[in-house]
Structure formats: C-alpha cells, structure tokens
Amino acid sequence: MPSKIRENTKMIKGNPAPDADIQWEPAGEFTPGLVSVIMPNLNGAAFLAEAIESVTAQSYSNFELLIADDGSTDKSLPIIAAAMKQDSRIRLLSAPQARQGAAQARNRAIAAAVGEYIAFLDSDDIWCPSKLDQQISLLNEKKIHCCHGSYKTMDTNGVPFNLVNATKHVTLSNMKSYNHIGNLTGIYRCAAIGKFFQKSIGHEDYEMWIRILHHTDSIAVLSPIAHYRMHGHNVSGNKLRSALWTFQVHRNAFGLTSACSSFIPYALQALSKRK
Secondary structure (H helix, E strand, O other), rough: OOOOOOOOOOOOOOOOOOOOOEEEEEEOOOOEEEEEEEEEEEOOHHHHHHHHHHHHHOOOOOEEEEEEEEOOOOHHHHHHHHHHHHOEEEEEEEEOOOOOOOHHHOOOOOOHOOOEEEEOOOOOEOOOOOOHHHHHHHHHOOOEEEEEEEEEEOOOOEEEEEEOOOOOOOOOHHOOOOOOOOOOOOOEEEEHEEEEEOOOOHHHHHHHHHHHOOOEEEEEEEEEEEEEEOOOOOOOOOHHHHHHHHHHHHHHHHHHHHHHHHHHHHHHHHOHHHO
C-alpha cells in the first residue's frame, strides 16, 4: 500500500546510509509527484557542474537533487555550494567517513529521499532536458512502477559516439540475458514498491534493478534521454572484471545453474554494447 503522504520536502541533512544488510524498506512519508534524484560524487569536479545543470534544466521541475559526496578533495564542494545557492532543490549529503564507495553514497541519498519516485545520475553523466517529463508521463499512462530509456555514450569532451537502444518492455526474465536498464536512465515509483538500497559489489546497479523487477516490469522511452560519459575512471571499463561481476550477480540472483546457462548470451550481447 502507498505510504503516508509528506506535506513538505524539507529534509534533515547528513542522513546515514542504512545498515549494509538492509536491502529494502518501505517508502515512508513522501511528496506526491516529487522525483528524488540520487547523485553520488567523489572528486568529480571536472564534470559535476554539467551533470547538475542537466538536472536543474529539466522541463519537469518537481524534483530534489540529493548529492552524496564521498569525501571529495578536489573542487567538488565549492561547485555544489554554488549550485545550492542558485537552486534550493539541491541538497548535499556529506559522508560520515571518506571513500565508502558509490553504492553507500547512493544509499545515503536514497535513505534521505522524500520523493514519490527515485532516479539516478552519476556526477559525470548528463540527462536530456525532457528526460523526467517523458518518463513520468509514461509511468502514469502505463500504470507501471519502473521506467528506463535509450541513451548515448559520449567521450570526455561530451561528443556522442554511440546509441544504446532500450528494450521496450523489460521483465525479470529479460534481466537474465542482459542488464537492460542503464542506471542513468532508470526511475522507479518507490511510493508503490518501497526503497531499494544497493549492495557494495561490482555492478551494484544491475543487482538492484533485478530486485526491483521482482515487483514490477519496466517500460522504456525509446528516444535517447541521457548521455553516459566514457573515460578511464568508469568502473565497468575492465571487461574481464566486469564479466566476473556479472556472473556473481547472476549466480546470487538466479542460482548457479541459471547463471551458467545465461552468462554466455549475456557475454555475447556485452561485446556489442558498452554500459
């Protein structure tokens, strides 16, 4: 059942991440229509301002941007402070200790979120201006609780070079063959299905979307709605390491036999796609 409606969006800064063993909790009080945008950051000053601007420029204006900093030592904090002065929808969540990892940073923001919806954007990626507008409209039209979309990869200068086409309708079964939900495009209605926290593992987003799809299918916006930046710091860039992470996610989610049978088609698809 939907949780009690929250009447305002003011939140307490510095909410700790939930215990590492907690993977889900009810949404609690929420603000109808509000999208809680989850943005982890660690020394992301080079691209951070552009990522923030892509959120504040959304045609759908009912959002809160929760930036969970993981102990940055570059110019990230001044960039965030300047953005907060210009836009009251932006909040900073500082880490209780530095370098807990992207999953724990996202979890602090998820715990603090008060929106009806939760969406994700890393501090080096960008959204297209109508991203949220298109997804909220589609979620309401299809009466479904999860949405993803196509996106473009780009280089460090922001020049697009590849289109990753989204699968129109994704079920739990589809996730055995490939991760069909690019994290920067994913959004889900936590007011209906609760909050899902990420594990501190490789491909933590893939594992989280599998758990979400136990409760709902996901519908796609087929046109590109985001840009994923490719550079040397992307954690999924090492193909062998990425493959091992994928196998572990498969094994834990679907069992060893299923993991062995599904990993080969997954690997074949991964050769033609880059997340």
